[in-house]
Amino acid sequence: MDHVTAIDSYVRELDRRLHGPRRRKADMIVEVRDGLRDAADAVRAGSPGVSPAEAERQAVEEFGPVPDLAPEFQTELAVTQAWRTAWVFAVALPLVMTVTTLMWRGGGSGVEPGAAYLDLARATDLFLIVASVSFAVALLALHVLARRAASPVGLVRTVGVAALCTVLAMMVSGLFLTMGAPGGGISLWGALVGGLPTLPGYGLLFYLGVRCLRLTRPRRPGAGRPSRRPAPVPSA
Template identity: 80%
Template sequence: MERVTAIDSYVSELDRRLHGPRRRKADMIVEVRDGLHDAAEAVRADSPEVDPAEAERRAVAEFGPLRAVAPEFQAELAVAQAWRTAWVFAVALPLVMTLSTLLWRSTSTGVAPTPGYHELAHANDLFLVAASVGFAVALLLMHVLARRAASPVALVRVVGVGAVVTVLAMMGAGIVLAMGAPGRGTSLWGALLGGLPTLPGYGLLLYLGVRCLRLTRPRGPGAGRPSRRPAPVPSA
């Protein structure tokens, strides 16, 4: 049976405590493992009399306790998730508005909408534009905060809340507009059934927002709260 080393134990526990984008987390764990092995080799090079097990223990001790290290890495994963979420919303919302307009024109019955309906549809379009711009601004702010050594963790929560609110507002507006569509309005049940094809897309967007919120919550004993240290922002 293969012996579990101090580095293996440390990295496994760190992996268990961290939650976030899989690829970024996997890269992070590999970087930590490699860094610890390099540190252990440096200890052995400076003190050849030290056995490998002791060198690993010293490397782990120098790296820091998990209760202090894990929140630092968790903050970075939360920012990576927020970046992904804001980018998806900034791109997806204009596409949703464009596709909705094209669909509306292709299925128009020629019946003029009432002033109230027209104002509601216009307000929905303005909301989508404003939300898209807001998420684009969030991307910029994450870069600015990182450069100024400020924590972006609060912004991660803002992105999460904004994403959840945006999805719920889009779903609600879609139902109301479907029910009052000129010449082809339907009941609430009919609007819900008609919206079933869009549920996977809305579900994905909602998941991204909820994920941002979950990643900023403390997890497990000793996990601590997300670090206030600025975390690197992914480029895309």
């Protein structure tokens, strides 16, 4: 085995097992590779007679088996994904509410909406406000859990489920508001067709929620489960 094979083989196996935000994963792999190379250099500095290949082998052995360490790295990736998801929702939901309100006011038909329609519109606005605040609180909670040595896995899954439920609620509410618009209500089919331009945005938000759940799901045999040990505080 040549000088780089032990470390490169270790890094390739770790890379294969990890799933998550690509930039953070790439940074993580680089950090591991650099750490192993520094450890191998330290072995050779302390024992000049040790061959480069043996120094790498010792560095990899001291670092620990990939199956044991991968779950901890995977948890960090899951937390990063949850942090990004919560950030997007915390910012996007107030924007959605603002845009839809302006569109409703600017495109009004002059017909006074009924009580049921107003109740649904107000409930939708209240839901968006509460959801946005909740996702903002989730951002803080992810930091607090990490600093207090608590497991963030449950919160990551909660963020994922909340994201999916929020998107579905927004879509259903939008359909009903479109169908029951005063003076301009349309059929269900018409509302579905008219909502096609919003599907990419909803699809992205839905994907973020699914991603949170997938990154905390147990992998194939040997890949291990996400670690329940605290993860480093995430960044955007």
